[in-house]
Amino acid sequence: MSNQVPIHEGLFTWPSAKPQxxxxxxxxxxETAFPAQPDCRNCGSRETTIVELGDQGILWSxxxxxxxxxxxxxxxxxxxxxxPYGVGYVEMPGGVRVESRLLPNKPEDLQIGMPMQLxxxxxxxxxxxxxxDQIMTFRFSPVKEA
Amino acid sequence: MDVAIIGIGLHRFGRSPGLSGMQQGASAxxxxxxxxxxxxxxxxxxxxxxxxxxxxxxxxNELGLTGLQFTNIWNGCATGGSSLHAAYSAIxxxxxxxxxxxxFDKHPRGAFNPKPADWGIDEWYGETGMMLTTQFFALKTQRxxxxxxxTEESLIRVSxxxxxxxxxxxxxxxxxxxxxxEIANSAMISDPLRKYMFCSPAEGGAxxxxxxxxxxxxxxxxxxxxKTAAVRTRHYGSFEVFAPSQAMNVADASTVTASKxxxxxxxxxxxxxxxxxxxxxxxGTEIIHMAENGFCExxxxxxxxxxxxxxxxxxxxxxxxGGCLANGEPVGASGLRQxxxxxxxxRGEGGARQVPNNPKVGYTHVYGAPGLSGxxxxxx
Numbered sequence: 001m002s003n004q005v006p007i008h009e010g011l012f013t014w015p016s017a018k019p020q021x022x023x024x025x026x027x028x029x030x031e032t033a034f035p036a037q038p039d040c041r042n043c044g045s046r047e048t049t050i051v052e053l054g055d056q057g058i059l060w061s062x063x064x065x066x067x068x069x070x071x072x073x074x075x076x077x078x079x080x081x082x083x084p085y086g087v088g089y090v091e092m093p094g095g096v097r098v099e100s101r102l103l104p105n106k107p108e109d110l111q112i113g114m115p116m117q118l119x120x121x122x123x124x125x126x127x128x129x130x131x132x133d134q135i136m137t138f139r140f141s142p143v144k145e146a
Numbered sequence: 147m148d149v150a151i152i153g154i155g156l157h158r159f160g161r162s163p164g165l166s167g168m169q170q171g172a173s174a175x176x177x178x179x180x181x182x183x184x185x186x187x188x189x190x191x192x193x194x195x196x197x198x199x200x201x202x203x204x205x206x207n208e209l210g211l212t213g214l215q216f217t218n219i220w221n222g223c224a225t226g227g228s229s230l231h232a233a234y235s236a237i238x239x240x241x242x243x244x245x246x247x248x249x250f251d252k253h254p255r256g257a258f259n260p261k262p263a264d265w266g267i268d269e270w271y272g273e274t275g276m277m278l279t280t281q282f283f284a285l286k287t288q289r290x291x292x293x294x295x296x297t298e299e300s301l302i303r304v305s306x307x308x309x310x311x312x313x314x315x316x317x318x319x320x321x322x323x324x325x326x327x328e329i330a331n332s333a334m335i336s337d338p339l340r341k342y343m344f345c346s347p348a349e350g351g352a353x354x355x356x357x358x359x360x361x362x363x364x365x366x367x368x369x370x371x372x373k374t375a376a377v378r379t380r381h382y383g384s385f386e387v388f389a390p391s392q393a394m395n396v397a398d399a400s401t402v403t404a405s406k407x408x409x410x411x412x413x414x415x416x417x418x419x420x421x422x423x424x425x426x427x428x429x430g431t432e433i434i435h436m437a438e439n440g441f442c443e444x445x446x447x448x449x450x451x452x453x454x455x456x457x458x459x460x461x462x463x464x465x466x467x468g469g470c471l472a473n474g475e476p477v478g479a480s481g482l483r484q485x486x487x488x489x490x491x492x493r494g495e496g497g498a499r500q501v502p503n504n505p506k507v508g509y510t511h512v513y514g515a516p517g518l519s520g521x522x523x524x525x526x
Contacts, residue, residue: 007270007273007274008268008269008270011270023391031382031393032393033391034390034391035268035390035391041382041393042382042383042393060289061285061286061288061289061292062285062288062337063281063284063285063288063336063337063338063339064334064336064337065275065278065281065336066333066334066335066336067257067335069257069259069275069277069278070256070257070259071259071272072259072261072262072269072272072273072277073272073273073274073275074272074273075273075274075275085275087275087276087281087285088285089285089391089392091394095394096391096392096393096394097391097392097393097394098390098391099276099389099390099391099392100276101274101275101276107337112288112289112292123274137270137274
């Protein structure tokens with residue numbers, strides 16, 4: 001079985017049974033950033049700590065990407081296989097709005113204020129170095145009703 | 147030291163096959179010099195910018211190696227605003243009497259594809275398909291419509307006005323007026339924004355000759371005055387392009403702070419402006435920028451647009467030449483095209499698109515990634 005490798009270190013806990021987005025919080029002013037960064041965009045302090053931002057949030061805004069982006073977009077898709085995808089900002093309990101791909105790609109399935117669940121998904125297969133690693137990224141989908 | 151604009155020049159926006167971006171920039175400079183009745187050797191300094199068409203200071207190869215100070219400027223789509231601000235400061239300081247500001251570009255077809263590293267962002271953001279300006283403007287518009295009760299009707303009306311104005315503008319790229327239905331039925335690009343609601347990367351050049359206002363009469367019988375030039379970048383919490391995350395508390399956009407600074411410096415208010423240019427990367431953005439620049443309350447746009455207030459004969463004419471929607475956006479030139487059009491209007495040379503009643507005060511606002519706004523106020 002191929003390895004599942006995060007697209008970038010430090011974006012989310014991985015591997016994990018219940019993955020969480022990771023960010024940074026300023027020791028001085030308590031503002032939160034995603035992705036984590038060593039300095040604070042608000043007060044300029046160099047003291048920040050890594051924090052879990054949660055795995056559920058509220059949809060703050062959304063759109064749908066209808067055409068396949070040019071580079072630096074890097075997926076396994078071709079112009080023929082490209083599927084539109086949702087993009088939105090999700091308000092996280094950790095105190096920051098995170099931009100993310102969204103599973104729904106039809107306007108009728110997306111609404112500002114809807115609860116969203118984090119998924120960690122295979123985004124592409126890295127075949128160029130022969131390892132065939134699955135490159136994992138984060139995405140949100142509407143919380144399924146119980 | 148006050149600052150005057152004594153020459154304006156444009157190289158037509160759109161597509162100029164067979165001409166490099168730089169040649170289009172040189173063409174704009176020659177037109178501006180001719181308008182001012184000056185020659186290249188009279189220029190003491192130049193500021194210029196281009197994103198995809200080469201270093202602006204290489205224009206001297208076409209215009210003449212006169213030894214002038216020539217500084218290259220690049221600030222994304224707000225490049226023209228920053229170039230003009232630099233030139234404004236050069237005159238204001240008393241160092242120079244007369245110089246040129248120039249912008250030009252020639253972009254490949256299709257949406258821009260910025261590199262994350264150039265913007266201090268890691269590669270995953272671009273690889274997973276979130277580094278698109280079209281998405282940002284759609285996300286900002288979507289939230290704005292939700293918060294302020296703006297409907298799709300307003301988005302359509304902005305485009306309808308833009309292409310109507312474009313049809314009256316001989317230098318515009320898109321000169322075909324489009325009906326409300328054609329816009330409403332055009333393909334959805336990035337919800338809620340449709341094909342005819344977005345501007346496209348294009349080609350073109352624009353140039354201005356500016357000088358010490360005390361000496362303007364030596365050169366021109368119809369000088370205009372650049373009362374102020376203000377450039378501001380984003381604050382913590384302002385919702386701007388290329389942001390993998392946003393702070394919970396939304397702060398004023400850079401447009402709000404640049405606009406306030408400009409009005410304060412000029413000692414006038416939004417009610418004093420007769421004709422304006424507001425960055426219309428897309429129709430939602432023009433709507434948002436109406437309020438961010440202080441010309442109306444948030445949410446009031448719906449009523450203003452229904453009444454035609456932003457049309458050439460309305461109470462607050464916006465983008466009389468069709469703006470970015472009808473002219474396209476050659477990044478280096480776009481902000482200067484705005485100033486060019488305001489000068490045309492204040493001179494009363496707008497022809498079929500001339501704002502009535504002798505406009506005396508004009509306003510320009512340019513916005514660029516990653517959250518930078520430049521505002522100019524120009525008077526007779």
